Amino acid sequence: MAALLLSLAEDPHAPTAARDPLRAVDEHVADSLVALEFEQARSASTIADLGSGAGFPGLPLAVALPRASVALVESSARKCAFLRRAAGAVGADNARVVHTRAEGWSQALGRLDLVLARALAPLPVVAEYAAPLLRIGGALLVWRGRIDPEVEAATRRAGAELGLEVLSPRPVWPFPTAAHRHLQLMLKVRSTPDRFPRRPGIARKRPLGGGSGEA
Template identity: 60%
Template sequence: MSLPDAVQKRLDALARQYSLPDDSGERLGALLSALDDEHAPTTVREPAAGIGVHLADSLTGLELADVRAASVIADLGAGAGFPGLPLALALPQARVALVESIARKCAFISAAADAARIDNVEVVPARAEEWAAGVGQNDVVTARALAPLAILVEYAAPLLRDGGVLVAWKGRRDADEEADGARAAAIVGLELEQILPVAPYAGADHRHLHVLRKIAPTPDRFPRRAGMARKRPL
């Protein structure tokens, strides 16, 4: 798929905004082009919209020093590959695991990574609770549009190394969700560090990155068996 010049110019500007590696504008375009497929696991497939909703939104993670410095990142519930694939493109020194339990989504992520020449990724066909190889290995865990905070902290905590951070992409702030998340975080060894407002594109109101740091060991009873975090939230 050949992208319109106006779209490519916006991609090039996005690459410059975040000081991405050379040729990143072209490779971001390849990610957008991969979405032009009826089997792409997203409802936003049109390139002009996808720049903001998928790419710019994902790259707001680079506004956090912990993300910029990360060597090992896990993107949970990776879906169509966002934010994991754009972050992997932006951070060639990092290894990024895209954890996704649905096989057709895993296949799409692999194809999109190949199209954009992103070779520092691993597609993990598993639920977060069942990914034993990831326990204690990650500097950063990311999650976008996956679950409430009380569930995300339970997914992420066992996977984080000591001092690592969970970065959760969220929309409008919700006091009840945040309170539930804080209580659950305390149980699994995390603590809220900051809630960063971000504005990835015009009209993207009330976007926030919730950053929670691992400050204590996660109890041995975590992770619980698959599905329990949703069925019986902490």
């Protein structure tokens, strides 16, 4: 992981505020690797990190899971360029950068074991992005902060429309000063209706479950 931390510190185009290696190893690397607490992450063969940004959680997990194929999905061309440099720096041959929006990634529909999302969008929106990409039996893992009962209810309603079973969020402590961190697991238990994914932007404008489309 040292090469990745060096990329964050030295690359002027790194899309993160956490450039200091001591801060980044906690806030980015350790926070990413906490996903390995879940069997669905440890056993996945095909993984996608939606809105990968600076490469978290996708790149640390690509290094930790060398037998898995990890797609770093990002709509920003500038961020994609950084991701390619960072993946090369860490020697993550099993990671590839996919320059697209999640809603437009038709090649992956129904193919993925695991979808990851960290600081991407509200939970119902993330669920809509991810559900069409997952195979039945696949899983969505979302990094989140404090628990809000209204968000919980909206997410469960959205999951019911999308073929996802929404499990209880699990508190995690990836580093000593972490607080109010949770990982949310959703399992794809039946086919997602053909009307999903909706056109790009619609999930945020008209979120499922009656929730807000703003993070």
